[in-house]
Amino acid sequence: MSVDAATVRRIAHLARIAVAEEEVEHLRGEINAILAFVEQLSEVDVHGVEPMTSVTPMKMKRRPDRVTAGGDPDSVLRNAPAREGNFFVVPKVVE
Amino acid sequence: MADELTSLTIAQARIGLAKKDFTASELADAHLAAMERARALNAYVLETPERASAMARAADARIAKGAAGPLEGIPLAVKDLFATENVRTTASSRILGNFSPAYESSVTENLWRDGAVLLGKTNCDEFAMGSSNETSAFGPVVSPWRRKGKNTPLVPGGSSGGSAAAVAAHLALGAIGTDTGGSIRQPASFTGIVGMKPTYGRCSRWGIVAFASSLDQAGPFARTVRDSAILLRSMAGYDPKDATSVDTPVPDYEAAVGKSIRGMRIGIPKEYRIEGMPEEIERLWQQGGEWLKAAGAELVEVSLPHTRYALPAYYIVAPAEASSNLARYDGVRYGLRAPGKDVIGMYEKTRAEGFGSEVRRRIMIGTYVLSAGYYDAYYLRAQKVRTLIKQDFDNCFRTGIHAMLTPATPSAAFGIGEKGTADPIEMYLNDVFTVTVNMAGLPGISVPAGLDAQGLPLGLQLIGRPFGEESLLALGQVIEKAAGIFSPKTWW
Numbered sequence: 001m002s003v004d005a006a007t008v009r010r011i012a013h014l015a016r017i018a019v020a021e022e023e024v025e026h027l028r029g030e031i032n033a034i035l036a037f038v039e040q041l042s043e044v045d046v047h048g049v050e051p052m053t054s055v056t057p058m059k060m061k062r063r064p065d066r067v068t069a070g071g072d073p074d075s076v077l078r079n080a081p082a083r084e085g086n087f088f089v090v091p092k093v094v095e
Numbered sequence: 096m097a098d099e100l101t102s103l104t105i106a107q108a109r110i111g112l113a114k115k116d117f118t119a120s121e122l123a124d125a126h127l128a129a130m131e132r133a134r135a136l137n138a139y140v141l142e143t144p145e146r147a148s149a150m151a152r153a154a155d156a157r158i159a160k161g162a163a164g165p166l167e168g169i170p171l172a173v174k175d176l177f178a179t180e181n182v183r184t185t186a187s188s189r190i191l192g193n194f195s196p197a198y199e200s201s202v203t204e205n206l207w208r209d210g211a212v213l214l215g216k217t218n219c220d221e222f223a224m225g226s227s228n229e230t231s232a233f234g235p236v237v238s239p240w241r242r243k244g245k246n247t248p249l250v251p252g253g254s255s256g257g258s259a260a261a262v263a264a265h266l267a268l269g270a271i272g273t274d275t276g277g278s279i280r281q282p283a284s285f286t287g288i289v290g291m292k293p294t295y296g297r298c299s300r301w302g303i304v305a306f307a308s309s310l311d312q313a314g315p316f317a318r319t320v321r322d323s324a325i326l327l328r329s330m331a332g333y334d335p336k337d338a339t340s341v342d343t344p345v346p347d348y349e350a351a352v353g354k355s356i357r358g359m360r361i362g363i364p365k366e367y368r369i370e371g372m373p374e375e376i377e378r379l380w381q382q383g384g385e386w387l388k389a390a391g392a393e394l395v396e397v398s399l400p401h402t403r404y405a406l407p408a409y410y411i412v413a414p415a416e417a418s419s420n421l422a423r424y425d426g427v428r429y430g431l432r433a434p435g436k437d438v439i440g441m442y443e444k445t446r447a448e449g450f451g452s453e454v455r456r457r458i459m460i461g462t463y464v465l466s467a468g469y470y471d472a473y474y475l476r477a478q479k480v481r482t483l484i485k486q487d488f489d490n491c492f493r494t495g496i497h498a499m500l501t502p503a504t505p506s507a508a509f510g511i512g513e514k515g516t517a518d519p520i521e522m523y524l525n526d527v528f529t530v531t532v533n534m535a536g537l538p539g540i541s542v543p544a545g546l547d548a549q550g551l552p553l554g555l556q557l558i559g560r561p562f563g564e565e566s567l568l569a570l571g572q573v574i575e576k577a578a579g580i581f582s583p584k585t586w587w
Contacts, residue, residue: 001472008459011459013443014466015418015458015462016425016442016443016446017443017446017450017459018440018443018446018447019447030456031456031460034410034460034519037520037523038473040403040407041408044480046479049482049483051478051479051482052478052482055295055534055535056294056296056561058341061335061338076197076428078195079194079428079429079430080427080428080429081426081430081431082432088428090427090438090441091437091438091441092438093438
């Protein structure tokens, strides 16, 4: 499979990465080179094979559902690029 | 004196500190001075001299009280992928900017608990995506090694290139890194040191900047196998904060170093004999087998039929997980923010400016293979192939194979800018021998085994059964004993 320019733009938008029009062709080439490389997987017979979901056979541990941290807005917000009081500031989302 | 201090192994430094031949402060100062002289290598992205001095003084106080931990006063370098409390952590990406974590990663916390001293944070490929350290936002690391009679700057390998270079150039007694597809073992091989990727789940991933969560694992870099064992013992252990960390006791890894390997069955996987592999590597591989045989191991040719599919499957699974993990970098809570006309525009501009080209490419590949209509064809199929890769190993281990011996890399270190600029696949092929181990969640170690005709180090890889780290250390020590220890000549 290979992608066209419209697909490159669509993937970029899904990934939330701005792509300039002059980058599209170059990206298309790179993505297609990688897709061509992974194409060899189609020759593997995977009939009846379970997809891997956990590489080590282990039972997931359970823990009590309780609050173990929090109540410290300053350490949560200390790296914020923009804050107001105890809030992160973002561009207007709702008109 | 200072040069002597930076040339010690961790095991030797431990004895010297206990005998009060020198103090932890002197040891830290000697390294800080060496780091200053070696800035041309660009191994560290942040030196932490004040913290190092304070930690060394505290170590000296504990030694004086007779309360020394297993790593007391040992100065280490930490890949800038581990969150360190109040110490800038960037994953070598612009998007994290001056991110200062409010918490400490579990693995580094374990090192400080045992008395280790932080020298600084080391350079790496951006978000650990690379095999040469050239994708770092801080620029490439220059290997301390050079080809005989040449001064072409070489790569130290990647992604943990700074950690590897720091240990090889005597800018730390040991270092820690992470390995998602070979990011510890390949740079260890390129710089002539020992690098180990433990079994998936052996070390906690909590507080490590995530790349591909089902593959990422922390591990040590050191100049000897014994030193790797010492570091791993402190790093490993169950952590309730990482649901994939394994709750089994941590063995005394050091006790395995020097143990007899008599009667061990070592698999030589025939699929690792790839086309175009330099003859020197082929010869070294055979030599490694001879060393193990001479020490009493039995060599058995084995087959891992799905080996050639590991790399393509990896380039679906890893980008897919990365595209999900890296969704968090949105310019809202930390790091870089680029203004946009609305919130989506802000996300898109921030991520376009903050991520380098390799990271952008992998996020886009990952987004594509997970997108509606393509998930089954790519991601699901790759996860099935992954099952087959693991089954190949399981089948061999079931026949009584204790470990496998393979080359660590298909070539020695290459020059900065030499590979992957025209075709990304060329760079990806570096990990052809190491990536299978991550796909199967197994432990692997790269041990220096010789120098090529150009005078550059080459490593051999040992692959173990799940939680077979002790066998790898015993076997690795046999190779080390036969091959010797390799150090670059100082030119910087």
